[in-house]
Amino acid sequence: MIRWIQRKNWIPEILLATFVFVVFGALDFATQGLLALLCSLVMSASLLFIRRFSFLTSALVLIFSTMQVSFSLLPVFALIGLLLVAFATGSFSQKPWREVNYVASVFGGLAFAADLAFNPTLDLAIFGGTIELTEAGRALTFVIFGLLAISMITLMWIFGQLLISRLLTVGSDIDRLAYEKQQLALSIQLAEQSKRFEIAGEINESVVQRISSVITNAEGGLYAAKASPEAAVRALEKTLSSAKYAHADLRRLFDMINLGEMVSSAPPSLEDLDSLTIAMRETGLDVSVSYFGARFALDQSAELAIYRIIFEALLNAKRHNPKGTKATIEISWLENGFQVLVKDNGVEVERKSALGANGMPLPYDVEDDIDSLLEKVTGPGITAMRERAESFGGSLEVQRAVGVGFTVSATFPVEAIRAAQDTSA
Numbered sequence: 001m002i003r004w005i006q007r008k009n010w011i012p013e014i015l016l017a018t019f020v021f022v023v024f025g026a027l028d029f030a031t032q033g034l035l036a037l038l039c040s041l042v043m044s045a046s047l048l049f050i051r052r053f054s055f056l057t058s059a060l061v062l063i064f065s066t067m068q069v070s071f072s073l074l075p076v077f078a079l080i081g082l083l084l085v086a087f088a089t090g091s092f093s094q095k096p097w098r099e100v101n102y103v104a105s106v107f108g109g110l111a112f113a114a115d116l117a118f119n120p121t122l123d124l125a126i127f128g129g130t131i132e133l134t135e136a137g138r139a140l141t142f143v144i145f146g147l148l149a150i151s152m153i154t155l156m157w158i159f160g161q162l163l164i165s166r167l168l169t170v171g172s173d174i175d176r177l178a179y180e181k182q183q184l185a186l187s188i189q190l191a192e193q194s195k196r197f198e199i200a201g202e203i204n205e206s207v208v209q210r211i212s213s214v215i216t217n218a219e220g221g222l223y224a225a226k227a228s229p230e231a232a233v234r235a236l237e238k239t240l241s242s243a244k245y246a247h248a249d250l251r252r253l254f255d256m257i258n259l260g261e262m263v264s265s266a267p268p269s270l271e272d273l274d275s276l277t278i279a280m281r282e283t284g285l286d287v288s289v290s291y292f293g294a295r296f297a298l299d300q301s302a303e304l305a306i307y308r309i310i311f312e313a314l315l316n317a318k319r320h321n322p323k324g325t326k327a328t329i330e331i332s333w334l335e336n337g338f339q340v341l342v343k344d345n346g347v348e349v350e351r352k353s354a355l356g357a358n359g360m361p362l363p364y365d366v367e368d369d370i371d372s373l374l375e376k377v378t379g380p381g382i383t384a385m386r387e388r389a390e391s392f393g394g395s396l397e398v399q400r401a402v403g404v405g406f407t408v409s410a411t412f413p414v415e416a417i418r419a420a421q422d423t424s425a
Contacts, residue, residue, distance in 0.1 A: 090160025
């Protein structure tokens with residue numbers, strides 16, 4: 001489910017916001033009228049922007065809380081949306097909006113407690129009466145329900161963070177089963193390949209003996225031809241027979257090698273990125289994949305080159321960055337081309353782990369900005385990635401994002417990588 005949410009843009013948010021508005025908005029409208037429905041609409045809209053434009057989520061939550069108090073409404077059912085905002089914020093928002101949205105949710109919870117405690121009269125006519133509170137009773141009600149709201153919001157926020165951290169860093173049980181299944185399949189293929197090499201070695205020995213026989217018969221025929229033409233004919237017949245046997249053995253050897261390639265060496269494609277990210281997460285690198293644009297079929301060789309570029313970029317991120325580094329893969333099908341971005345936050349993680357004299361993480365300065373502009377990132381892995389991109393008319397750039405990490409960007413023209421016949425949906 002979480003993987004599906006990460007792959008989709010806007011669709012999960014729209015579904016969640018629609019559910020909150022239709023269900024809780026209808027209850028609010030039935031119990032408190034149009035103003036309560038308007039509050040529910042604002043609360044539902046805040047759920048749309050949690051991953052993108054997170055500042056709008058904070059603003060809408062604050063507006064919702066203010067409206068509820070200003071209109072002297074009793075707590076509305078849409079308040080449940082605050083818990084969803086806290087959970088989704090902890091799971092999907094990026095810093096610093098993860099913390100900002102949490103504070104906004106806490107403010108909404110306190111507004112709920114204040115609205116509940118300081119309303120002059122809580123109308124419980126449905127139960128046949130009203131409840132009137134003294135000043136001390138209102139204050140006590142505010143404290144109790146305020147603490148309750150803060151506790152629930154905090155628990156949902158922490159739970160969201162723990163869930164996404166476990167899923168991305170440790171991997172889910174499904175991820176682990178998929179990884180183990182993949183490793184088992186590779187072990188079986190390796191065992192089969194080892195047997196094929198063993199058989200190929202035996203055939204190779206036979207071929208060497210056959211070729212030796214051909215050479216011996218040819219040498220005997222050469223000497224026999226000088227003494228007797230009939231002996232030369234017999235020698236040539238033996239040579240031809242040995243050559244045929246050698247040719248048959250070579251054909252079996254060729255078929256055996258090709259069979260191993262067909263079974264165990266199918267080239268990876270972009271469909272295999274999920275397996276790659278699972279394997280990377282199991283080794284300690286938090287990797288996520290996002291897809292953008294209208295897909296079109298890629299040439300198989302180009303797709304293999306793109307996969308290798310992504311693999312090499314992730315390998316570099318794993319090799320050169322500390323534990324806890326996160327990497328993101330963004331794949332975009334564009335109107336006139338194709339782009340792959342692989343980003344990591346290794347520099348940010350390293351800076352946070354190195355504390356200065358004041359006990360705070362080391363900040364970056366002007367020299368870091370200059371280095372990021374002038375530094376030319378090189379290495380055998382980068383050279384290989386760049387050559388793969390250029391072989392299909394593309395280009396590859398590696399840049400340092402100051403205070404964050406590195407970004408690998410590979411861009412390809414559509415005419416160089418698109419399949420001859422587009423069969424994609």
